[in-house]
Amino acid sequence: MQKFFSNKKAIAIFVLPSLILFIVVVFYPLIQIFIKSFYEWNGLSKGTFIALENYTRLFEDSTFETSIKNGLIFATFLTIYQIGLGTILAFAASNIKTKTGGFFRIVYFLPVVLSVTVVCQLWLSVFNAEYGLLNKLFEILGIDFSQDWLSDRNNAIFVVAFVNAWQYLGYQFALILAGIKSIPTHYYEAAQIDGASPLQAHLKITIPMLAETYRFCLVLAITGGLNAFTQMFIMTNGGPGTSTYTLTYMMYSSAFRAGEYGYGMASASFLVIQCLIATIVINKLIARERIVY
Numbered sequence: 001m002q003k004f005f006s007n008k009k010a011i012a013i014f015v016l017p018s019l020i021l022f023i024v025v026v027f028y029p030l031i032q033i034f035i036k037s038f039y040e041w042n043g044l045s046k047g048t049f050i051a052l053e054n055y056t057r058l059f060e061d062s063t064f065e066t067s068i069k070n071g072l073i074f075a076t077f078l079t080i081y082q083i084g085l086g087t088i089l090a091f092a093a094s095n096i097k098t099k100t101g102g103f104f105r106i107v108y109f110l111p112v113v114l115s116v117t118v119v120c121q122l123w124l125s126v127f128n129a130e131y132g133l134l135n136k137l138f139e140i141l142g143i144d145f146s147q148d149w150l151s152d153r154n155n156a157i158f159v160v161a162f163v164n165a166w167q168y169l170g171y172q173f174a175l176i177l178a179g180i181k182s183i184p185t186h187y188y189e190a191a192q193i194d195g196a197s198p199l200q201a202h203l204k205i206t207i208p209m210l211a212e213t214y215r216f217c218l219v220l221a222i223t224g225g226l227n228a229f230t231q232m233f234i235m236t237n238g239g240p241g242t243s244t245y246t247l248t249y250m251m252y253s254s255a256f257r258a259g260e261y262g263y264g265m266a267s268a269s270f271l272v273i274q275c276l277i278a279t280i281v282i283n284k285l286i287a288r289e290r291i292v293y
Helices: 008-036 053-060 062-094 098-113 116-126 133-140 156-181 185-193 198-209 211-226 230-235 247-257 261-285
Strands: none
Touching: 008 261, 053 261, 062 098, 062 156, 062 198, 062 211, 062 247, 062 261, 098 156, 116 133, 116 156, 116 230, 156 211, 156 230, 185 198, 198 211, 211 261, 230 247, 247 261
16 A cells, blocks of 8 residues: 555546546636636626626625525525434434335435426425415415415525425435444443433434534535525526525526626625635534544
């Protein structure tokens, strides 16, 4: 092994293809986003350098404030729903017998493999104001709480966030369950001998040992919330008005609808910085020594 790592040519042969691919697919486009954000550009011509005008306009735009707020709402909702409920379901599934547990794992993960369009159309039917299942259920139960769920400027973002959180709950569930299964059973046996209840064992053993898993899950949930786009595009088209805009949708609207690619790149640049800061903060907050079993 030491002989291999001392061979620089061998290292280059294995590393260079991945490095080149990363530079071409990820790094170079990111650099171009930041560069083009300083231009007035229609996506075809050379563009005119306007320094910080796009950013000045961005911070004065009320839609930008709405997009930031919605991204934070989305990220918070995904974190609480997916990680919170995913943890509870993973704890329950880890204690179920093999065959039954396998069934529940498939059921929880099934929405993840469905098309986003299919899931959105399903929930559009559920939330429909006239014939939707949810309003009909309230009607059957005699509850006067019928809502025009996706046309309410205050509630629409929460409805869309719920659909995203529901679909990808299974992914977080699978990650947390895999983390639980990787913990050696002798810790729980020792806790049981000491008289700890299952809840105490999970609080004192499982959750602390899932720190690395939770860190990864948090990064996925928060950056996924900040990057949210598809559900808004299919379910609300950014509306009503701009009430379900996020930075991603604002970038799309500016670049591909209004033809203001430079302004769209400014939105994208801020989104990249926002996700980078979130990732760094999460890594700092949950930084700890790797546990070796």
